[in-house]
Amino acid sequence: MTVSPCCSATRKPRSRATTTPSTSPTPSSTPFWLVKAEGLAFGSGPGSPDNGKLNRWNGGRGFYFKVPDGHLFELMTEPQ
DSSP states (O other): OOOOGGGOTTOOOOOHHHHSOSSOOOGGGSHHHHHHHTTOOEESBTTBTTSSOOBOGGGSOEEEEEOTTSOEEEEESSOO
């Protein structure tokens, strides 16, 4: 197995504050809009990854989507 340089053990952890953008991102650059632009179905839960809804768990928002090879991904704004 090959580990890519971005995942190496020498990578310094970032604080949560440095990973949060200081300005609002443009809608076309957010992961949600990128998924929509690709025409991928999305949904609010792992059992309904294509219902077209977002979830609001833990005070944040999130969604699930499948990529063409069948893998299911979850993106969320607040950790569980």
